Amino acid sequence: MAVPSGPVAASTEAERAMFDFVDAYDRAYETAAVRHGLTAAQACVLGRLADPRGMRELADELGCDASNVTQIIARLETRDLVRRRTGPHDRRSRQIVRTPAGSTLYADFEESFAFARSAISQLSPAEQDQLATLLRKALGR
Template sequence: MALPSGPTATSSEAEAALFDLVDEYDRAFETAAAQLSLSAAQACVLGRLGERRGMGALADELGCDASNITQIVARLEALGLVMREPNPDDRRSRLVARTRQGEELNRRFEEAFTFARTAVGHLSPDERDQLTALLRKALGQPLP
């Protein structure tokens, strides 16, 4: 069971709603992963492997220790979902890629994880545009 992501006391309704959204997203992600016998971390890493990636780059992107990525990749490799191969540009490092079985399982995960599509589906096209702009602004990202 996922723990709530935010504090129990929030300073605004917007902050509380954002924590609720994150909590629901996390629960839905974990549920979709569990339906396919994956941990949330395994599903997350598998999803990031649309192209061959270095394990260090994965760790940096996910903001975690390289040893965590190594363990997750080892488990995915044991399941036949990913493969490691030498990096042609640097033989000291390894690249990770999904196998055919990993591609299929990732596709099934993407079909099972419907949270964002369902949530956005409750909005009109104008509301979706507004939400996109507000989320980008809240994240400090440039507006289109």
């Protein structure tokens, strides 16, 4: 299920709008992934592999345990969407590389994940700038 979904007791209209937006975003992401035979987590990992990365790096970026990444990568590798190669400098490390098939599949997924694109398209260019500015300010970055 789309995880943060649900009527958290949002006290302001802005909070409610955030909840609804995140809910819709997450559901659309999940749906797009499934449509391509991926889980959300697999799509998420594939998306980070535009450039090769080590397992540790991936785990840190994703904020999860390394053993978790090992399993996800193993499943992607079975389907020839990624490959593992031993790091050139440190022979303990592995570089995870997206295969051409993985890159193609991810590009298709991204194309199909139209949520953000279509959300943006509802706004004028000036409104798009405003939204970006407000979200950054709300995030504190």
